[in-house]
Amino acid sequence: QKEVEQDPGPLSVPEGAIVSLNCTYSNSAFQYFMWYRQYSRKGPELLMYTYSSGNKEDGRFTAQVDKSSKYISLFIRDSQPSDSATYLCAMSATTGGSYIPTFGRGTSLIVHP
Amino acid sequence: ETGVTQTPRHLVMGMTNKKSLKCEQHLGHNAMYWYKQSAKKPLELMFVYSLEERVENNSVPSRFSPECPNSSHLFLHLHTLQPEDSALYLCASSQGTAGLTDTQYFGPGTRLTVL
Numbered sequence: 001q002k003e004v005e006q007d008p009g010p011l012s013v014p015e016g017a018i019v020s021l022n023c024t025y026s027n028s029a030f031q032y033f034m035w036y037r038q039y040s041r042k043g044p045e046l047l048m049y050t051y052s053s054g055n056k057e058d059g060r061f062t063a064q065v066d067k068s069s070k071y072i073s074l075f076i077r078d079s080q081p082s083d084s085a086t087y088l089c090a091m092s093a094t095t096g097g098s099y100i101p102t103f104g105r106g107t108s109l110i111v112h113p
Numbered sequence: 114e115t116g117v118t119q120t121p122r123h124l125v126m127g128m129t130n131k132k133s134l135k136c137e138q139h140l141g142h143n144a145m146y147w148y149k150q151s152a153k154k155p156l157e158l159m160f161v162y163s164l165e166e167r168v169e170n171n172s173v174p175s176r177f178s179p180e181c182p183n184s185s186h187l188f189l190h191l192h193t194l195q196p197e198d199s200a201l202y203l204c205a206s207s208q209g210t211a212g213l214t215d216t217q218y219f220g221p222g223t224r225l226t227v228l
Contacts (some may be wrong), residue, residue, distance in 0.1 A: 008153050036219075041202050043117070043219030044156075088156070100146075100169065101217070103156040 003027055006089055006104030015113050019076040023089035026070065030091040033065050035074045037077060038086045043052045047087070048074070079111045115139055117220035119204050125226045126194065134223045136204030143209060145187040146217065147179060150201040162187060169198040201225070206228045 006023045013019055021035075032051055036044035048063045050056045050072075056063045062075040072091070076083055086108050090101040117138045126132050129223035136144060147159040148179055162181040176198075178190040201222040207215040 004155065034216075041221070043205075043221050045219065046216050049216070060212075090156075100158055100161065105153060105155040 003059075003102050004089065004091065004104040007107055008105055009014075010108040010110055012110045012112065013079055013101050015051050015079060015081060015111055017079050017111070019079050019083070019109060019111075021074040021076075021087050021107050021109070023091075024070055025072075025091060025102075027091075027093060028067075028070065029093035030102075032091075032101075033063070034090040034104075035061075035063055036088040036089060036090060038106065040085075043089055056096075079109075080113055081111050084109055084111050096099045114140040117204060117206055117218050119202075119220040121130050121223060122221065123224045123226075124207055125228065126191070127228050128194060128196070131190070131196075133191065133202075134202055134225075136187040137187075137219055138187075138204075138206035138218070139210075140206055143184055144207045144215070145181060145184070146205040146207075147187065147189050148203040148205065148219075150203055150222070154170040158204070159189075160185070160196060162223075188207075190226075196227050197226045199225055 004025045034049045035047045037047045041054040050063045050065050053065045053067045060077045064073040086106040088106040089104040092101040120135045122123040144163045149157045158171050159173045165181050176193050180188040203222045204220040205217040205219045209215050
C-alpha cells in the first residue's frame with residue numbers, strides 16, 4: 001500500500017462547478033498537510049496547508065483534514081479555467097526526525113468554459 | 114531573478130554523455146532539494162542539503178551526483194544515464210533545515226530526455 005494515494009484523473013468540470021480533490025494516507029503520524037498546484041511546464045507552488053484536523057479556508061479554496069479517516073480534501077468553489085492544473089497533496093510527520101513531505105502523484109484538473 | 118531558478122529548462126542527452134543541472138535560489142534559504150517527477154508517479158525525493166551538507170540521499174543510483182557549493186546553488190551531475198531516467202527534475206528550497214512546517218519553494222524544473 002502506498003503511503004499517499006491520489007487519483008490521477010483527469011477530472012473535467014464546467015466553469016463554476018465545485019471541485020473536490022482528495023487524498024488518503026496510511027501513516028497515522030502525518031500531522032502537516034499541504035496542497036500544491038502545478039501548472040503545465042512549471043514547478044509546484046504551495047496553495048494551502050493545515051496542521052492536524054479541521055478545515056481551513058482561503059478565498060475559493062477550502063482544505064479539510066479528517067485524521068480519523070486518514071483523508072484530506074481540497075474544495076474549489078466557483079472553479080475557473082485558470083484553475084486547470086495538477087493538484088498535489090503532500091504530508092509530513094515527525095517520524096525519525098525527518099520532516100520531508102511525502103507527495104501524492106497529483107490529480108489533473110481541467111475546468112472548461 | 115527571484116525565487117528558485119533552474120537551467121537548462123530542457124535537456125536531451127545520450128546515454129554516454131555527461132551533463133549537469135543547475136539550481137539557484139534567491140530566497141536566502143538554508144535547505145535545498147532535488148526531486149524527480151515522472152508521469153503519473155509521486156514526486157521522488159533524491160537529495161537534501163541543509164547548510165551545504167547532504168542530510169539525505171534517498172537510495173539514488175550513483176549515476177546521479179549532487180553538489181552544493183554554497184547555500185544558494187545546487188547542481189546535479191549526470192553521467193551514463195538510462196532512458197528510464199527521463200523525467201522532470203525539480204529543485205526546491207526551504208527556509209530552515211527541513212523542519213515540520215518548512216514550506217518548499219520549487220523551481221520550474223528541467224525536462225530531461227535520455228536517448
